[in-house]
Amino acid sequence: MKLLRVGPVGAERPALLDADGALRDLSGLVRDIDGALLADEAALARVRAAAGAGVLPVLDAAGERIGPPVAGIGKVVCIGLNYHDHARETGAAIPEEPIIFMKAPDTVVGPNDTVLVPRGGVKTDWEAELAIVIGGTARYLETDAQALAAVAGYAVAHDVTERAFQLERGGQWDKGKNCETFNPLGPWLVTADEVPDPQALGIRLWVNGEPKQDGTTADQIFPVAEVVRYVSQFMTLYPGDVINTGTPAGVAMGQPEPKPFLRAGDVVELEIDGLGRQRQELKNA
Structure with a gap:
């Protein structure tokens, strides 16, 4: 998966870039792309399943800033x-x-x-x-x-x-x-x-x-x-x-x-x- 975060500094939304190059909104599934998500195999499996099923909504983020792909980095x-x-x-x-x-x-x-x-x-x-x-x-x-x-x-x-x-x-x-x-x-x-x-x-x-x-x-x-x-x-x-x-x-x-x-x-x-x-x-x- 290609996971990313889009939006203004401090207000980024979690997203996924699908195989066709479309941005998909993950905010209905996960709070953010952060350490808690990356350590949660079940949550990642749900994201993969939703992406594979094609049920994630398209995210209209044309012209929006792309933030760092990980939030809350410890070091x-x-x-x-x-x-x-x-x-x-x-x-x-x-x-x-x-x-x-x-x-x-x-x-x-x-x-x-x-x-x-x-x-x-x-x-x-x-x-x-x-x-x-x-x-x-x-x-x-x-x-x-x-x-x-x-x-x-x-x-x-x-x-x-x-x-x-x-x-x-x-x-x-x-x-x-x-x-x-x-x-x-x-x-x-x-x-x-x-x-x-x-x-x-x-x-x-x-x-x-x-x-x-x-x-x-x-x-x-x-x-x-x-x-x-x-x-x-x-x-x-x-x-x-x-x-x-x-x-x-x-x-x-x-x-x-x-x-x-x-x-x-x-x-x-x-x-x-x-x-x-x-x-x-x-x-x-």
Whole structure:
């Protein structure tokens, strides 16, 4: 299933994108697309049955905003330097274990919402990423099978980063990762049953129409199952939590000088096979 939320900020309605590309209203069946729903197998089964029976009403949402596909996110866990080609372009050693950092849930915005260049930001960078959405409580998982069983689905994420804040201002990476609007998510949450191999997804990004990233999740150093299992050794993952799994080569930081960091007025578009497409215009905060 392709689950999404449409409407103004704070007033999004749950919806489903059917096989014909029509939006279907889920508000008569579920309160929202959130951790409680993703952990409720019976509720998800009712949604699947209603979708299959063709009884869900059409949702007239032409021109409406698409919100993040998950409400009430508890935490956003991020994996740094998780593609071989990205490590090569930045001259970094291949990590022996996943690099973990966090983004605040309030960085999450809709897939087409405005992204704000922070005040004082001079090296705002793009990072197209595969996001994992957790569907079951995960703690101290032991096997890849257990890890994949905890995954509700996948989405497109844009891990926007201010490199000067991240790397030149001391402290940890969080300074450059947690500016407002720095985690567009969506347009859809695609349930795991529709993504048979999360390590076989093309991932692409353009800036002002110019291709910048063109990679594949097959190049991940630590694949999805290993990431979920590993993270569960250090923190409990709850339904509705999100894990951004890293970005392939092609970020501004890896380009020759002068590096083409983002500025107000730039337009970023990104997509992952089967998971949809995002488009953001940048403005100054």
